[in-house]
Amino acid sequence: xxxxxxxxxxxxxxxxxxxxxxxxxxxxxxxxxxxxxxxxxxxxxxxxxxxxxxxxxxxxxxxxxxxxxxxxxxxxxxxxxxxxxxxxxxxxxxxxxxxxxxxxxxxxxxxxxxxxxxxxxxxxxxxxxxxxxxxxxxxxxxxxxxxxxxxxxxxxxxxxxxxxxxxxxxxxxxxxxxxxxxxxxxxxxxxxxxxxxxxxxxxx
Amino acid sequence: xxxxxxxxxxxxxxxxxxxxxxxxxxxxxxxxxxxxxxxxxxxxxxxxxxxxxxxxxxxxxxxxxxxxxxxxxxxxxxxxxxxxxxxxxxxxxxxxxxxxxxxxxxxxxxxxxxxxxxxxxxxxxxxxxxxxxxxxxxxxxxxxxxxxxxxxxxxxxxxxxxxxxxxxxxxxxxxxxxxxxxxxxxxxxxxxxxxxxxxxxxxxxxxxxx
Amino acid sequence: xxxxxxxxxxxxxxxxxxxxxxxxxxxxxxxxxxxxxxxxxxxxxxxxxxxxxxxxxxxxxxxxxxxxxxxxxxxxxxxxxxxxxxxxxxxxxxxxxxxxxxxxxxxxxxxxxxxxxxxxxxxxxxxxxxxxxxxxxxxxxxxxxxxxxxxxxxxxxxxxxxxxxxxxxxxxxxxxxxxxxxxxxxxxxxxxxxxxxxxxxxxxxxxxxxxxxxxxxxxxxxxxxxxxxxxxxxxxx
Numbered sequence: 001x002x003x004x005x006x007x008x009x010x011x012x013x014x015x016x017x018x019x020x021x022x023x024x025x026x027x028x029x030x031x032x033x034x035x036x037x038x039x040x041x042x043x044x045x046x047x048x049x050x051x052x053x054x055x056x057x058x059x060x061x062x063x064x065x066x067x068x069x070x071x072x073x074x075x076x077x078x079x080x081x082x083x084x085x086x087x088x089x090x091x092x093x094x095x096x097x098x099x100x101x102x103x104x105x106x107x108x109x110x111x112x113x114x115x116x117x118x119x120x121x122x123x124x125x126x127x128x129x130x131x132x133x134x135x136x137x138x139x140x141x142x143x144x145x146x147x148x149x150x151x152x153x154x155x156x157x158x159x160x161x162x163x164x165x166x167x168x169x170x171x172x173x174x175x176x177x178x179x180x181x182x183x184x185x186x187x188x189x190x191x192x193x194x195x196x197x198x199x200x201x202x203x204x
Numbered sequence: 205x206x207x208x209x210x211x212x213x214x215x216x217x218x219x220x221x222x223x224x225x226x227x228x229x230x231x232x233x234x235x236x237x238x239x240x241x242x243x244x245x246x247x248x249x250x251x252x253x254x255x256x257x258x259x260x261x262x263x264x265x266x267x268x269x270x271x272x273x274x275x276x277x278x279x280x281x282x283x284x285x286x287x288x289x290x291x292x293x294x295x296x297x298x299x300x301x302x303x304x305x306x307x308x309x310x311x312x313x314x315x316x317x318x319x320x321x322x323x324x325x326x327x328x329x330x331x332x333x334x335x336x337x338x339x340x341x342x343x344x345x346x347x348x349x350x351x352x353x354x355x356x357x358x359x360x361x362x363x364x365x366x367x368x369x370x371x372x373x374x375x376x377x378x379x380x381x382x383x384x385x386x387x388x389x390x391x392x393x394x395x396x397x398x399x400x401x402x403x404x405x406x407x408x409x410x411x412x413x414x
Numbered sequence: 415x416x417x418x419x420x421x422x423x424x425x426x427x428x429x430x431x432x433x434x435x436x437x438x439x440x441x442x443x444x445x446x447x448x449x450x451x452x453x454x455x456x457x458x459x460x461x462x463x464x465x466x467x468x469x470x471x472x473x474x475x476x477x478x479x480x481x482x483x484x485x486x487x488x489x490x491x492x493x494x495x496x497x498x499x500x501x502x503x504x505x506x507x508x509x510x511x512x513x514x515x516x517x518x519x520x521x522x523x524x525x526x527x528x529x530x531x532x533x534x535x536x537x538x539x540x541x542x543x544x545x546x547x548x549x550x551x552x553x554x555x556x557x558x559x560x561x562x563x564x565x566x567x568x569x570x571x572x573x574x575x576x577x578x579x580x581x582x583x584x585x586x587x588x589x590x591x592x593x594x595x596x597x598x599x600x601x602x603x604x605x606x607x608x609x610x611x612x613x614x615x616x617x618x619x620x621x622x623x624x625x626x627x628x629x630x631x632x633x634x635x636x637x638x639x640x641x642x643x644x645x646x647x648x649x650x651x
Contacts, residue, residue, distance in 0.1 A: 179399070
């Protein structure tokens with residue numbers, strides 16, 4: 001039950017894009033048509049779901065102050081949290097590389113449609129953001145951390161697909177010249193974010 | 205020290221015509237959520253300038269030795285180390301601001317400006333131009349952040365850096381702080397306004413399609 | 415030297431990791447002392463805020479030493495644990511975390527404001543996204559609240575995060591933790607609703623789960639001090 005409400009909350013209330021503006025670079029660059037947007041959204045969700053539990057385990061059994069206690073009492077005072085950023089980004093980068101190789105090996109067609117976006121995911125703020133929020137929010141167990149990763153990913157996917165759909169329709173509208181392209185995309189993002197804020201009062 | 209016209213372009217270009225945020229569309233991610241007040245915006249801007257400049261220098265010095273296969277990871281490790289140092293320094297000398305910035309200090313790592321400049325500039329240029337390029341891009345990003353932070357704090361809370369600037373007389377006359385400004389979406393709307401003004405002045409930057 | 419050689423790549427990566435690790439460990443060592451000092455000052459500021467005093471970083475230490483007369487640990491029966499007195503950051507009361515299962519007791523701070531004694535107790539709980547915490551200053555009758563302070567790690571800005579604001583905190587003043595000699599704590603209700611059995615304050619609209627978290631925190635954390643407060647209550651009636 002906790003996991004389900006966490007997923008719903010991270011999709012709608014604390015949406016990665018509309019509440020924190022994480023992953024904006026690829027959000028703006030790849031939201032020109034629905035199909036590629038969907039592909040990138042799936043890839044981001046996939047990497048979030050895989051890296052969050054791994055980083056959660058590392059955080060709680062290796063990095064956090066006192067986390068090494070399972071090795072024995074003499075390690076209880078060890079605090080490796082200064083390395084957490086380094087470890088998180090290394091895990092994410094190597095995972096993205098791994099996913100890239102696995103997909104290339106087993107499904108060349110999926111690789112071709114996602115290929116260019118996969119390396120981009122390593123520097124997608126939403127992924128590192130997921131790990132950092134996980135660290136800050138101290139989830140009770142690895143299941144909740146995974147659920148959070150899944151919810152954030154789906155929330156991101158929803159946002160980018162919605163944006164792409166609007167931009168496809170926008171072709172036909174008359175936008176002031178200086179606002180064309182980037183400007184209007186920003187304004188739409190802001191309006192969508194304000195729309196999403198109406199979810200914030202819901203009680204799950 | 206006199207700057208040649210080329211180094212000047214490297215340093216000053218990103219402040220205007222080649223701005224990382226409003227022209228190259230890089231690095232919007234991490235920082236807009238921290239601009240509800242001016243002070244964290246300034247600290248964030250300084251942090252990004254420092255990290256971009258030094259990451260650029262380090263990668264530029266190492267550029268002839270880095271194995272191509274692990275290039276991205278090497279860059280990320282250098283950046284992550286620098287960001288950790290910045291975050292440790294903030295914890296020691298600006299504890300309050302560090303609390304306000306929370307996870308967004310760590311998110312400098314995935315600021316696309318960093319990776320973008322490392323790939324596009326530092327890998328192909330010497331340390332000194334790379335340093336200037338880093339400073340320029342950091343500042344180009346920073347001024348947007350500071351402008352957004354300025355307007356959000358002024359209109360949202362009537363203060364600047366925590367000092368009341370809108371006189372009490374105005375409140376007595378019926379003026380109210382605009383609570384909407386404190387909400388995250390207004391940051392992005394303000395950036396849209398900056399783009400609007402900027403592209404009205406620089407017609408060559410206007411796009412053809414939506 | 416061939417840059418794409420596997421051996422070179424591995425050596426390069428290892429050397430880089432070692433250099434970076436040493437650098438970070440060194441920075442951490444150098445700055446650690448200052449960071450801990452900052453954390454302690456921050457904690458003192460929070461404790462002082464529960465006494466409705468908002469002091470700057472520079473004033474925190476002297477003000478804390480001036481107002482806080484004593485601090486110690488108590489056991490579950492509400493009796494002071496021998497040898498735990500002292501208010502400095504190195505003493506057990508200051509360094510004990512509430513959630514610590516191996517702690518020797520629960521921390522209590524005694525402050526003197528305008529000639530009367532206030533008891534300050536720490537609280538900790540969970541909000542919507544993560545930990546929330548706070549300090550509650552209680553009058554010497556063990557029931558009336560003198561002031562409250564709350565903090566959070568990552569509640570939603572504008573909603574749950576509003577628990578740190580002065581209007582929310584001020585609602586707690588003069589509310590009673592006891593009713594008819596029974597520990598009831600103070601309820602946090604949805605704005606507009608009432609609670610006939612307990613004293614109550616309005617929660618944050620839109621921050622329902624965080625408000626509920628504050629309610630639970632008051633019930634559970636303060637509940638652990640029930641015997642201590644009861645002793646005060648019966649002694650001072």
